[in-house]
Amino acid sequence: xxxxxxxxxxxxxxxxxxxxxxVEEMIDLAMxxxxxxSDALAEHxxxxxxxxxxxxxxxxxxxxxxxxxxxxxxxDLRLLASSLKIVPQLERIGDHCKNIGRRALILNRQxxxxxxxxxxxMGGAVRGxxxxxxDAFLNGDAALxxxxxxxxxxxDELHLKIFGELLRLMIQDPLCIERAxxxxxxxKNFERIADHATNIAEEVLxxxxxxxxxxxxxxxxxxx
Amino acid sequence: xxxxDPRPVAEPLGRLSAAVGTPPTPQLRLRESPLAITDAAxxxxxxxxxxxxxxxxxxxxxxxxxIDLDVRRNSVLALIGPSGCGKSTLLRCLNRMNDLIxxxxxxxxxxxxxxxxxxxxxxVISLRKRMGMVFQKSNPFPKTIYENVAYGLRIQGERDRRVxxxxxxxxxxxAGLWEEVRDRLDQSALGLSGGQxxxxxxxRALAVRPExxxxxxxxxxxxxxATGRIEELIFELKKEFTIVIVTHNMQQAARVSxxxxxxxxxxxxxxxxxxxxFTNPRQRITEDYITGRFG
Numbered sequence: 001x002x003x004x005x006x007x008x009x010x011x012x013x014x015x016x017x018x019x020x021x022x023v024e025e026m027i028d029l030a031m032x033x034x035x036x037x038s039d040a041l042a043e044h045x046x047x048x049x050x051x052x053x054x055x056x057x058x059x060x061x062x063x064x065x066x067x068x069x070x071x072x073x074x075x076d077l078r079l080l081a082s083s084l085k086i087v088p089q090l091e092r093i094g095d096h097c098k099n100i101g102r103r104a105l106i107l108n109r110q111x112x113x114x115x116x117x118x119x120x121x122m123g124g125a126v127r128g129x130x131x132x133x134x135d136a137f138l139n140g141d142a143a144l145x146x147x148x149x150x151x152x153x154x155x156d157e158l159h160l161k162i163f164g165e166l167l168r169l170m171i172q173d174p175l176c177i178e179r180a181x182x183x184x185x186x187x188k189n190f191e192r193i194a195d196h197a198t199n200i201a202e203e204v205l206x207x208x209x210x211x212x213x214x215x216x217x218x219x220x221x222x223x224x
Numbered sequence: 225x226x227x228x229d230p231r232p233v234a235e236p237l238g239r240l241s242a243a244v245g246t247p248p249t250p251q252l253r254l255r256e257s258p259l260a261i262t263d264a265a266x267x268x269x270x271x272x273x274x275x276x277x278x279x280x281x282x283x284x285x286x287x288x289x290x291i292d293l294d295v296r297r298n299s300v301l302a303l304i305g306p307s308g309c310g311k312s313t314l315l316r317c318l319n320r321m322n323d324l325i326x327x328x329x330x331x332x333x334x335x336x337x338x339x340x341x342x343x344x345x346x347x348v349i350s351l352r353k354r355m356g357m358v359f360q361k362s363n364p365f366p367k368t369i370y371e372n373v374a375y376g377l378r379i380q381g382e383r384d385r386r387v388x389x390x391x392x393x394x395x396x397x398x399a400g401l402w403e404e405v406r407d408r409l410d411q412s413a414l415g416l417s418g419g420q421x422x423x424x425x426x427x428r429a430l431a432v433r434p435e436x437x438x439x440x441x442x443x444x445x446x447x448x449x450a451t452g453r454i455e456e457l458i459f460e461l462k463k464e465f466t467i468v469i470v471t472h473n474m475q476q477a478a479r480v481s482x483x484x485x486x487x488x489x490x491x492x493x494x495x496x497x498x499x500x501x502f503t504n505p506r507q508r509i510t511e512d513y514i515t516g517r518f519g
Contacts, residue, residue, distance in 0.1 A: 003516055005516070071474075071475055073503070073514045073515050074502065074505055074510075074515050076515050077502070077503055210504030
């Protein structure tokens with residue numbers, strides 16, 4: 001039986017995917033602004049954040065309306081409850097991109113301190129995680145969601161590697177401390193985007209399987 | 225929100241909600257909900273009613289197939305499913321009301337406190353005193369409010385006015401009706417509103433101190449306010465009684481019950497703790513029914 005509610009949920013998912021598309025574009029722009037040292041790209045990514053914020057408000061409203069008006073159960077309930085949690089994850093990714101853009105504007109006026117390849121790699125990795133998390137949501141792909149969660153460790157390692165390199169540079173040349181400090185924050189921004197992608201993937205698994213996979217160490221403690 | 229300010233770490237979750245049964249996949253069984261929606265004492269309570277491999281036929285037509293179901297003491301069990309799935313038939317098996325229908329044949333056991341209701345030695349009248357019933361449509365007798373509530377005790381032979389007075393007041397209080405009718409107990413029950421009449425019927429069932437109260441769509445003819453009062457009443461009643469309720473209203477089943485059993489084509493498809501049944505049922509057909517995709 002086709003339900004009117006199914007069309008509404010489809011619209012909601014479309015809205016969420018559109019918001020995700022916007023933040024994926026912001027990640028590309030933020031990464032390019034850093035690598036190419038482009039003020040124009042940095043300013044553009046900062047402008048796009050407003051659109052993401054507007055989408056957050058609209059999607060929040062849609063989720064609350066559907067929860068209130070349709071009183072959903074089971075998968076419908078899980079989809080709506082998790083959408084309410086995925087939307088702020090996307091919004092935070094937008095914020096991180098905006099912040100990277102802001103740092104890029106400062107760094108673009110100073111001598112380059114770190115090989116841009118580092119952020120090309122970091123940006124590419126987190127971009128892939130966000131894309132996969134959104135694809136897993138859209139296509140109901142639990143295996144893909146699990147691969148996103150697994151990929152977070154790789155990004156964490158890369159984050160530590162870049163951090164170590166920046167520390168090394170600062171020790172070597174104290175005059176670069178200000179520039180390197182900005183880069184430490186940019187590095188953290190990228191790492192946090194990966195965390196948000198992981199959170200989205202966890203919500204996708206909750207939607208698909210009704211299983212809360214957060215904080216696996218708690219499950220291990222319980223089993224012990 | 226600016227991003228260099230870390231958001232506060234979420235508060236630890238509160239009380240545990242004990243999980244029962246074997247989960248379909250490994251999952252976190254601690255801290256499932258901070259609400260403790262289903263009381264742990266109810267989850268661990270012994271069964272007061274046990275249905276064992278119950279089959280029922282209306283003439284040649286089999287209507288129930290091998291039903292196995294426990295009803296735990298001081299819990300509310302909701303029976304849900306589409307029309308004709310057998311849930312009301314099962315409810316009527318629990319107090320042997322199907323005995324009144326020609327051509328009904330029953331095989332299997334229904335144990336109340338370990339005693340088989342279908343044992344030929346069981347006195348059906350005394351059985352029904354242990355199993356109060358509330359129907360879809362309120363059915364007060366054309367008598368006074370007082371006599372409606374006292375009726376069950378009177379036919380049991382109770383004549384002591386003081387005993388009857390106490391039972392009437394206690395039952396009307398139990399049904400949340402006392403304050404509304406205490407000054408007009410001698411007036412006709414037929415003058416009460418639909419919601420009041422239904423609560424009067426609940427009071428009538430309570431008067432004989434049953435162990436189990438069976439409710440067959442008790443709110444389907446009531447407005448939302450009267451429905452809300454009955455649902456609140458169910459929360460109160462389960463402290464003292466065990467309740468089995470048939471309802472077509474999914475929200476009502478989710479709101480009032482501790483356990484839910486889903487029936488389809490005379491079979492018990494799935495029974496589980498209500499909070500799990502309405503968030504993550506095990507069977508696809510249950511999911512389709514409670515989300516309205518059925519059919």
